[in-house]
Amino acid sequence: MAKQFDYATMKEVFARFEAAEPHPKGELEHVNAFTLVVAVALSAQATDAGVNKATRALFKVADTPEKMLELGLEGLTEHIKTIGLFRQKAKNVIKLSQILVETYGGEVPSSRAALQSLPGVGRKTANVVLNMWFGHPAQAVDTHIFRVGNRTGICPGKDVDAVERAIEDNVPVEYQRHAHHWLILHGRYICVARKPKCKACPIADLCQFEEKTL
Structure with missing residues (x-):
């Protein structure tokens, strides 16, 4: 070392x-805080290019947690099946979308603890969102x-x-x-x-x- x-x-x-x-700038494509959370969560053990390829069509139809819940697990799975661990990631995205709607009024929280409480969001994902969207030096x-x-x-x-x-x-x-x-x-x-x-x-x-x- x-x-x-x-x-x-x-x-x-x-x-x-x-x-x-x-x-x-980060290379994951996103249009708002929610799509950034989703993109980063999907990028675990996957390439940014692979995630971007899958999410371009996804985010056109589901760029908010409400729309993601409307799309549903099967619809989301179909969009991200080219990404590694897609089945578990799809379940996490649906669950975190539900929590965002029920607990945070559909908005992405700006605290690390709140972000890390979301399914599939660890410290690294939380830090990316805090840095890229909220401007924190995370x-x-x-x-x-x-x-x-x-x-x-x-x-x-x-x-x-x-x-x-x-x-x-x-x-x-x-x-x-x-x-x-x-x-x-x-x-x-x-x-x-x-x-x-x-x-x-x-x-x-x-x-x-x-x-x-x-």
Whole structure:
């Protein structure tokens, strides 16, 4: 595990990320808070591209919890059957839609605890929604961020919770809002798992990874 960067290095790392991509965005397609919750919940153990392909038609007919309940379990299942674990995910989406209608007046709550109480919504999903829709500096740690954090020294930690804390504790406050998007995109397209593209990396000279592909 790499050692945690000092503050000056962290600031330089994220200044470079910002220069390369000033306005990073998540790649899951959505039209409102509800469709974002659904898309993120469906993305567990699936690719964003695969989820987007399934939800484009789905969200045209069910972009609110009320409409999702009208579509029903069978209708939803038919839309998302190309996504991994689709049967359980469909049950979760129907259940969370029912809870949103009955408990929250059809609105998506803006608290982590409330979000995590919904079926199929864990801490990572809640953090994505808090960050992308409500603008909170929440950090959703996925496999890309875990790998990049430990490989480079940006946010090392033995598990996802430790990596999340490392981001919150060490990333300069002005970069907190977009930190997890920069790290995800970096891990998805440059600091990939098997053969990182170090020649294209904007922080290669700062990174602690010893097996650089230079």
